[in-house]
Amino acid sequence: xxxxxxxxxxxxxxxxxxxxxxxxxxxxxxxxxxxxxxxxxxxxxxxxxxxxxxxxxxxxxxxxxxxxxxxxxxxxxxxxxxxxxxxxxxxxxxxxxxxxxxxxxxxxxxxxxxxxxxxxxxxxxxxxxxxxxxxxxxxxxxxxxxxxxxxxxxx
Amino acid sequence: xxxxxxxxxxxxxxxxxxxxxxxxxxxxxxxxxxxxxxxxxxxxxxxxxxxxxxxxxxxxxxxxxxxxxxxxxxxxxxxxxxxxxxxxxxxxxxxxxxxxxxxxxxxxxxxxxxxxxxxxxxxxxxxxxxxxxxxxxxxxxxxxxxxxxxxxxxxxxxxxxxxxxxxxxxxxxxxxxxxxxxxxxxxxxxxxxxxxxxxxxxxxxxxxxxxxxxxxxxxxxxxxxxxxxxxxxxxxxxxxxxxxxxxxxxxxxxxxxxxxxxxxxxxxxxxxxxxxxxxxxxxxxxxxxxxxxxxxxxxxxxxxxxxxxxxxxxxxxxxxxxxxxxxxxxxxxxxxxxxxxxxxxxxxxxxxxxxxxxxxxxxxxxxxxxxxxxxxxxxxxxxxxxxxxxxxxxxxxxxxxxxxxx
Numbered sequence: 001x002x003x004x005x006x007x008x009x010x011x012x013x014x015x016x017x018x019x020x021x022x023x024x025x026x027x028x029x030x031x032x033x034x035x036x037x038x039x040x041x042x043x044x045x046x047x048x049x050x051x052x053x054x055x056x057x058x059x060x061x062x063x064x065x066x067x068x069x070x071x072x073x074x075x076x077x078x079x080x081x082x083x084x085x086x087x088x089x090x091x092x093x094x095x096x097x098x099x100x101x102x103x104x105x106x107x108x109x110x111x112x113x114x115x116x117x118x119x120x121x122x123x124x125x126x127x128x129x130x131x132x133x134x135x136x137x138x139x140x141x142x143x144x145x146x147x148x149x150x151x152x153x154x155x
Numbered sequence: 156x157x158x159x160x161x162x163x164x165x166x167x168x169x170x171x172x173x174x175x176x177x178x179x180x181x182x183x184x185x186x187x188x189x190x191x192x193x194x195x196x197x198x199x200x201x202x203x204x205x206x207x208x209x210x211x212x213x214x215x216x217x218x219x220x221x222x223x224x225x226x227x228x229x230x231x232x233x234x235x236x237x238x239x240x241x242x243x244x245x246x247x248x249x250x251x252x253x254x255x256x257x258x259x260x261x262x263x264x265x266x267x268x269x270x271x272x273x274x275x276x277x278x279x280x281x282x283x284x285x286x287x288x289x290x291x292x293x294x295x296x297x298x299x300x301x302x303x304x305x306x307x308x309x310x311x312x313x314x315x316x317x318x319x320x321x322x323x324x325x326x327x328x329x330x331x332x333x334x335x336x337x338x339x340x341x342x343x344x345x346x347x348x349x350x351x352x353x354x355x356x357x358x359x360x361x362x363x364x365x366x367x368x369x370x371x372x373x374x375x376x377x378x379x380x381x382x383x384x385x386x387x388x389x390x391x392x393x394x395x396x397x398x399x400x401x402x403x404x405x406x407x408x409x410x411x412x413x414x415x416x417x418x419x420x421x422x423x424x425x426x427x428x429x430x431x432x433x434x435x436x437x438x439x440x441x442x443x444x445x446x447x448x449x450x451x452x453x454x455x456x457x458x459x460x461x462x463x464x465x466x467x468x469x470x471x472x473x474x475x476x477x478x479x480x481x482x483x484x485x486x487x488x489x490x491x492x493x494x495x496x497x498x499x500x501x502x503x504x505x506x507x508x509x510x511x512x513x514x515x516x517x518x519x520x521x522x523x524x525x526x527x528x529x530x531x532x533x534x535x536x537x538x539x540x541x542x543x544x545x546x547x548x549x550x551x552x553x554x555x556x557x558x559x560x561x
Contacts, residue, residue: 003506007499007557016494016558038498038514039528062528064496065558125502 006121006128007065010073015065018072020079024058033061033138033150035130040067042135044075044142052083057139064131070119071135077112083143090136096120097132156453162538164189164445175508178543183328183356183487183534184512185378189445192382195438207433208407208424222433225440226423232443233373234364235390239422242389242396243436247355248278250374250389251322253426254351255282257399258320265291268317272297272305272334273524274327277517279353279374283322297323299524303330303479307338314346321350325357329518329530330479331462331487333357340369349395355379359536360458360486362451365390381536382442383435389426396422403428454537458486461535465544472551474560478530487534489516492551495558497531503557507550509543 027045034041042061049055057075061068074093078086085107092105093116103113122132130152137150162168165187168177179187199221205214207222223238230238244250263269269283273296286292295318297309310321321343326333340350349371354363359380365373372395377386401408401419405428410418419425446454465488469475478489492500501513512532515522522528533547555561 003503003557006502012558039519039522040498041528064498066499068496128498128502131498 002121002124006125008118008121010115010118011065011069011121014069014072018059018068020058020072020075021060021068022058023060024056027056027058029142029145031138031142031146031148031150033134033141033152035063035067035134035152037130037153038064040064040131040134042067042071042138044071044135044138046139046142048083048143054079054081054083054086059135061135063134064128066119066122066128066131067134070132073115073119074135074139077108077116078139081107086143087140090140093136094133097123097129156449156457158457158538158540161449162540164191165538166190166193168538172508172510173506178507178509178546180533180535180539180543180547181510181512182359182379182536182539183516183532185384186359186381186536187538188383189381189441191441191445192438195441196383196434199434199437204434206430218433218437221437221440222431225436225443228440228443229388232363232447233358233375233390234366236366237393240365240390240393240396242391242423242426243431244387244389244426245385245432246378246387247353247374247376248387250372250387251279251351251353252282253389253402254372254374254391255286255322257402258349258395259283259286259290259292261399263290263292263319266293266317267319268293268295268315270295270297270310270313270318270321270323272323273299273521274303274305274324274330274332274334274518275322275520276324276328276353276355277519278355279322279324279351280520292319293317296520299330299332299521302332302481303327304332304481305334307335307342310339311342314343314348318346318348321348322353323350324353324355326354326360326485326487327479327481327521328356328487328534329489329516329521329532330481331484331489332479332481333361333483333485336368336370344369356485356487361455371395377435377439377442380439380442381445382439383432385432386435386439393422396426401425401428405429407431449537457537458535458539461539461541461544462486462488464541465533465535465547468544468548469551472548474555475551478525478527486536487532489530489532491527491530492554492560494560495554497529499558500531500551500554503554504547504550507546507553509547509550511547 024045029046040063047056122128205218207219351372352370355376358375373390375388378384408428497513
């Protein structure tokens with residue numbers, strides 16, 4: 001285990017000063033996520049245009065450094081992407097957090113991938129993986145307009 | 156009382172946890188187990204095992220006697236008037252569910268009020284919520300004061316002619332407040348209201364006397380009292396156990412069974428349906444002996460000193476905020492650190508072998524009231540020392556360093 005790997009400078013920075021921590025005006029999709037074990041909450045807002053491109057994404061919520069940083073980095077990276085691209089990035093990220101060594105998608109630039117890989121430290125802390133994935137599952141729910149509140153304990 | 160010797164009786168401390176000596180500050184969650192308890196489970200299964208209360212063969216009779224011996228020990232330990240007032244359950248949660256269900260379905264109707272407090276663990280709220288949904292009762296919350304306590308005046312204020320039962324904790328698992336149960340019971344009884352006490356956090360740390368407290372129901376969690384998991388105790392006054400309907404139906408709880416009707420068994424069998432946690436019950440007798448050998452007064456004094464020490468050391472640490480400031484704090488110290496989420500604190504502490512709890516501790520109503528999503532909690536048992544709090548403090552400083560706090 002390595003705490004330095006988990007709490008890298010970039011995580012601490014995004015955890016302390018989360019980007020896009022606000023509510024998008026005129027959002028047209030949103031979803032809530034919740035971790036009942038710790039009480040952490042996230043609410044993701046999307047503004048998607050007619051070309052299915054994410055014009056704006058933001059989030060509100062409270063959580064630990066890992067969950068706030070994960071949501072912050074995620075919102076930064078998917079802004080401006082198309083829905084299908086976002087879905088691919090999400091599934092690639094979740095695969096990486098669960099088992100793979102690296103990110104395989106061809107959408108993100110290498111420096112963005114490096115940023116995202118900073119979250120891979122949670123792999124060594126099974127109890128904390130949910131902190132990193134909550135906002136990502138919630139983003140999927142928002143895109144799919146499923147109206148379903150994501151709950152880390154129900155899947 | 157020599158804590159170093161007592162600690163040696165707990166095998167868990169002989170092993171390193173991730174290359175660290177274990178600093179176990181999570182006893183409010185569950186206590187560690189002394190070897191006598193662990194051995195008793197092993198011995199029972201290897202030499203004496205049989206089901207209880209059914210067969211007539213030698214082992215069955217012996218197991219039944221052992222099982223009933225624990226009931227007698229519990230009765231004496233908590234000074235219940237009669238042995239039949241002790242019911243074994245799968246946990247304190249089941250004990251409270253039993254009362255909520257059996258009492259609720261017999262005595263509560265739409266619009267009746269159950270008075271609980273903002274300090275309650277979910278196990279003393281959710282079972283009453285079921286009745287809110289099924290019967291339409293109302294749940295009233297006695298509020299905490301600035302110190303995180305619930306006072307008798309607050310209880311007095313919340314009692315109405317519709318209050319049918321008061322269910323409240325003896326010791327808060329978050330603020331550490333100890334509630335004046337005896338006075339609350341006197342007040343409630345003067346108005347004809349029965350009282351259920353959630354004794355999960357108090358039972359491991361203070362002398363219990365049911366006849367003195369005079370409460371109607373008292374729920375105990377055995378795994379927090381150096382005992383095995385899967386076991387709880389419901390103390391209930393005999394008049395209630397005789398009066399209320401059984402909670403679960405099955406083998407062992409009946410007197411006679413015909414196609415058109417069933418007669419229920421005598422106390423306490425009426426409430427112990429199915430094969431019980433036999434090995435755990437028998438081993439719990441060793442937990443009681445262990446506590447009695449040291450003396451609950453000695454344990455209480457030791458823990459009181461520890462909490463005072465912990466309180467002082469954390470109060471001196473900048474950016475640590477203690478939750479609650481009760482006149483007398485029970486065996487828990489909950490805190491937050493500005494700028495660090497409790498889960499991050501717990502992960503970083505864990506790296507040093509310091510085990511605490513982070514989260515809402517099954518008290519979301521209380522955390523909402525305190526405007527917190529989560530908190531960190533250090534709680535003690537007989538095996539803790541002041542050094543454990545020194546180590547906690549050092550690890551907290553490490554958290555602050557990682558998060559660039561001063």
